[in-house]
Amino acid sequence: MTKLELKGSWNEAKGKLKQKYAQLTDDDLLFTEGKEDELLGRLQKKTGETKENLRTYIADL
Numbered sequence: 376m377t378k379l380e381l382k383g384s385w386n387e388a389k390g391k392l393k394q395k396y397a398q399l400t401d402d403d404l405l406f407t408e409g410k411e412d413e414l415l416g417r418l419q420k421k422t423g424e425t426k427e428n429l430r431t432y433i434a435d436l
Contacts, residue, residue: 384436385406387436388433388436389404389406391436392404392418392432392433395432396418396421396422398421398422399418399421399422403417403418403421404418412426415429415430
């Protein structure tokens, strides 16, 4: 997942992540450029998925 890929499709990705993981909030999905690892850490904590699984899922959206 590159910064450009994530930034370009983030609104769409947020919606799909919320569909798959209903417990995620807007605050959990707050994306700040340069803070990808922090975002993945929050998602990992909430979903129990590995960071690699989350990266793959987001990249495949």
